[in-house]
Amino acid sequence: MVITLAKEHRKRAKRRLRDRPEKLDELKGILADFEQFCWRMLKIKTKSGRIMPLTLNDAQRTFVREVFRQIEAGKPVRIIILKARQMGFSTVTEALIYYFTSLQEAKNAFIVAQSSDASSNLYDMFQFYYEKVPAIIKPMSRKNNAKKLTFENPTIRTADRRKNPGLKSKITVQTAESRVLARSDTIHYLHASEVAFWPAKKKKKHLLSLLAALSKEPGSLGVIESTANGMEEFKKMWDTAVKGESDFTPLFFAWFEMPDYRKPVPRGFELTEEERELKAKYGLDDEQLQWRRYTIRNDCGGDPRQFDQEYPSEPDDAFLLSGEGIFDNKFIKSLRDAISAIGSRHEIDFVKNKIIPAPSGELVMYRQPEQGKRYVLAADTAKGKEDGDYDAAYVIEERTGEMCAALHGKWDTDLYGKKLNTLGLYYNTALLAVENNNTGESVLNTLFNTCHYPLLFMHKKSFGWNTNQATRPVMISDFKEAIRDQLYDIYCPELYSECMTLIDKNGRAEADSGCHDDRIFAYSIALQVRQVAGKWFEWFKKKQQQRAESRDDYNEEVGWI
Missing domain, CATH: 3.30.420.240 (Nucleotidyltransferase; domain 5)
Structure with a gap:
């Protein structure tokens, strides 16, 4: 088990399951396995409006495996994610943070989204996790202000709080539109969401303050994720990670790794030459290509370059230029x-x-x-x-x-x-x-x-x-x-x-x-x-010959030859 289960949860579980040891063992097994924890303990609202258990897709599993690999290696977890739109990485990252923060004592989590609306959505996700989690692992929580979940004893009496303080952990959600972020508390778990879309004038300053506040201890978690938005600070951080010049592990997730990104193929469906190339290169099927075709036409204004930014197949596809490119980048990629x-x-x-x-x-x-x-x-x-x-x-x-x-x-x-x-x-x-x-x-x-x-x-x-x-x-x-x-x-x-x-x-x-x-x-x-080097080499050759002749004349004059 990579977490240390809080005293509050241990006492409650032993008290309620004292006469049911098999259920206690089952609970311990669930809490020791994050994917089981998601499926058995957490609920989400689907795009269709249904309330369902959180079931990880393959891309989310890849990310989670990397998180726990770094934890088990005794490292502070540092991951940067470049992804296609709406692949569920906010959902699974918030699930990880809820898992770590709601089950352990004295942990601070900090989440920053690109806008007020986005931060409200992420906070609502945490609230929903908390509301629907089984009572046996629901920590005490006092009334919170704004966008903060504080896991501690809500009682007014100081003596009661001292006797049973609760977790003393908290989850704070803020927006990158804020003037100042993370100036005092140590952050144990950080999620910087859609960084490429943070306000340009605040982005670098916010990232510096957040990363400075992030704990360097083993098991701490720093996740920076975004879809691309041209050549800006997130692109620099991604390139630095890819070159191995930072401790962030780069993870890229292509659009076709999302199982939902497919549509039924209509009659008379024929692939274009470009689609045939994509099919051969990435092993795509016709339903995926039909989804791509539909999305380009309806969501991207008919512009394949816009699709590449929002739903990249490779990292290079993601970073559209802010101006008109001098070269055809597909041609340049083929040369490279x-x-x-x-x-x-x-x-x-x-x-x-x-x-x-x-x-x-x-x-x-x-x-x-x-x-x-x-x-x-x-x-x-x-x-x-x-x-x-x-x-x-x-x-x-x-x-x-x-x-x-x-x-x-x-x-x-x-x-x-x-x-x-x-x-x-x-x-x-x-x-x-x-x-x-x-x-x-x-x-x-x-x-x-x-x-x-x-x-x-x-x-x-x-x-x-x-x-x-x-x-x-x-x-x-x-x-x-x-x-x-x-x-x-x-x-x-x-x-x-x-x-x-x-x-x-x-x-x-x-x-x-x-x-x-x-x-x-x-x-x-x-x-x-x-183009003009030839005459320079000829000049240099003559200069060397003249020097050699002068040296020979001198040597002859002094009687050395």
């Missing part, structure tokens, strides 16, 4: 899925001037440098803001344009310059082009004055590549052509991911709100510089 080379991770040790294998290194290498081949190394620099873009760089082969390495991270400008120096030298002294906008001048200063890199790209007597009103449209045009026509071998999945969030905003191609385009511009610089 078809990547043929898996890179190996490395660290750049600029002190020892070495490239070292490292499982979590910042450098991904797809092709090692080969003798006689020439390479272009292009680098985009961060904007100097804490939440701005990253430093990003790509190595491509000069002749074929094949991608050979990708560098990504955030560093001080001098450290970034030193890493680029080591990387450029490793790739046969690559032609190194650094964007000189923003912090690029400082990076170039390190490369020229500290590292003395021998082959820096220049334009009009200035080191580096300048992205401006004249060069930017050309860069984007050539980049779009390279992606659309698959002109070169690209192995970086994150570059394709950035393509999926590149939008046309008032005629200007840029990353959607909350997204990044650092990889896109690093690769675009590489494509531009590659």
